[in-house]
Amino acid sequence: MKFFVDTADIAAIRDLAATGMVDGVTTNPSLILKSGRDIIEVTREICELIPGPVSAEVAATDFEGMVAEGRALAAIAPNIAIKVPLTWAGLKACKVFSDEGRMVNVTLCFSETQALLAAKAGAAFISPFVGRLDDIGLDGMDLIAGIRQIYDNYDFQTEILVASVRSVNHVRDAAKIGADVATVPPEVLRKLADHPLTDKGLAQFVADWEKTGQSIPKAKA
Numbered sequence: 001m002k003f004f005v006d007t008a009d010i011a012a013i014r015d016l017a018a019t020g021m022v023d024g025v026t027t028n029p030s031l032i033l034k035s036g037r038d039i040i041e042v043t044r045e046i047c048e049l050i051p052g053p054v055s056a057e058v059a060a061t062d063f064e065g066m067v068a069e070g071r072a073l074a075a076i077a078p079n080i081a082i083k084v085p086l087t088w089a090g091l092k093a094c095k096v097f098s099d100e101g102r103m104v105n106v107t108l109c110f111s112e113t114q115a116l117l118a119a120k121a122g123a124a125f126i127s128p129f130v131g132r133l134d135d136i137g138l139d140g141m142d143l144i145a146g147i148r149q150i151y152d153n154y155d156f157q158t159e160i161l162v163a164s165v166r167s168v169n170h171v172r173d174a175a176k177i178g179a180d181v182a183t184v185p186p187e188v189l190r191k192l193a194d195h196p197l198t199d200k201g202l203a204q205f206v207a208d209w210e211k212t213g214q215s216i217p218k219a220k221a
């Protein structure tokens with residue numbers, strides 16, 4: 001499973017990239033707002049840090065506007081995935097971009113049939129929002145399982161990019177279903193390594209090691 005980081009916070013991306021766990025980045029208008037940065041500048045910086053796909057979202061909601069903005073975003077760097085909303089205008093723009101050989105991430109997906117349309121439009125990624133489905137009393141993971149089944153039935157190559165991830169359990173469940181990617185907020189990605197028994201066990205090892213009075217020689221770097 002690939003991990004993308006769902007943020008436009010350069011410091012957080014740099015910090016997590018050093019772990020070797022970051023395969024890409026996703027942004028959206030809300031995350032750009034949160035960063036307080038200019039979209040072109042911050043997206044360029046992210047693309048310089050991360051060689052994998054970096055999703056940058058169009059702001060236009062009409063077809064012509066999406067195509068014009070998408071091309072401008074794609075010009076930032078070769079690893080840009082143009083992000084468009086799952087509307088008919090967005091699907092039309094997706095088809096144009098994918099026919100040009102560009103990566104497209106179709107976002108705001110909340111149903112299996114929406115995901116089917118995105119795959120037919122040539123999307124590189126489909127972004128189903130699991131947390132927002134959970135918010136309204138549905139089960140976001142049911143959607144992931146349904147899309148997995150449909151894509152496998154027809155051998156679609158569109159990658160399932162699980163979005164609106166709020167918890168470690170979302171990542172675990174998406175991985176068990178076989179989603180291709182999870183885009184994860186930095187704070188949730190950090191939590192993936194946490195376990196209280198790891199902390200407890202390590203504290204015991206440290207305490208016992210001190211009691212041995214030994215030290216392991218350190219090799220020169």
Ligand code: G3P
Nearest residue numbers: 006131132163164165183
């Ligand atoms: O990946 C999409 C994400 O940024 C939206 O997350 O928590 O606002 O539903 P959330």
